[in-house]
Amino acid sequence: MARHLSLSTSTVSRALADHRDISEVTKQRVRQAAQELSYRPNQLAAALRRGHSKTVGVIVPHINGYFFPAVMNGIEKVATREGFSVMMCQSNEDLRREQQNIDTLLAAQVEGILLSVSATTFGEVAHFEQVRRQGVPLVFFDRAPALPQATAVVLDDFQGAFQAVSHLIEQGCRRIMHLAGPQHLNTSRNRFLGYQAALAAHGLPCADSFVYSLPALTHAAGRQGMLHLLGTESTLDAVFAAYAIPSVGALEVLREQQRRVPQDIAFACFSNEPFTAMLQPQLTVVDQRAEQMGETAVRLFLQLLKRGPDYLPPPLVLKPELIIRGSSLHQAPARPVGA
Secondary structure (H helix, E strand, O other): OOOHHHHOOOHHHHHHOOOOOOHHHHHHHHHHHHHOOOOOOOOOHHHHOOOOOOEEEEOOOOOOOOHHHHHHHHHHHHHOOOOOOEEEEEEEHHHHHHHHHHHHHHHHHOOOOEEOOOOOOOOOEEEEEEEEOOOEEEEEEEEOOOOOOEEEEEEOOHHHHHHHHHHHHOOOOOOOOEEEEEOOOHHHHHHHHHHHHHHHHOOOOHEEEEEEOOOOOOHHHHHHHHHHHHHOOOOEEEEEOOOOOHHHOOOOOOHHHHOOOOOOOOEEEEEHHHHHOOOOOOOOEEEEEEHHHHHHHHHHHHHHHHOOOOOOOOEEEEEEEEEEOOOOOOOOOOOOOOO
């Protein structure tokens, strides 16, 4: 543009920035030329020149289903309002991909990283330490590693599971099975502990045969888990699932084996996916506050950015909500605990 107008690059730059030292005539010439030449300023380059990219990076395990897209919606809402752009990466539940994502975001000089760890991140923290060494704020959401100084926003998964299982017990259920997720994930572990605590609080047993650890968080794994539980505990009267997608496979098996929900087997699960309200019967679920989680993660990042690397806020824990629907309203008469 400078060559086209026979002006210096600094004059063009200041004209585009509406600098007061540039005449209105020159500004108009530059604006017209920019339109004719389809010029678009490189905002990233300009931001880096100022020392701030105004970009935050986000890494999610996947974008299947409702939860993580809803978290992203919350992240983008607050980040955009605060003048930040968002770069999103998927780890696809793979540690190496997660590490590559972090390298990519650091190379792009993002001002912070918001991350939910993959299902295969077994205690590996070197890539998280790399972020900290570079002075980039790091905020975990939903799935957080067991680090002593991790800044995170999580759901009270323990309480959500406790509420769901207690509700099943109130419906008269006494032999409640659990489709559990990978126990190295804080979400799965806390849901399992909440399940155990609810049974113990009501004086009910929790045998090893009552729990099936899902090999993956998939539809097929849910089918496999339900077949296993039915084969080992034929008298089960309720199921609490740690995740929604495997629940669909489990419900398919129950229908194929003519086990009615909720009359024969009551059912509740985590995650208020839209499809859970479309099934017949509608599923009782624990809502994870997905959008609120995304909004809160950005606010935590902004606090870290403002207060510096020595600021270590405690984890923020969101309250779950149990949404009771037809799948858990057991029609059998309530039996006393211990019966």
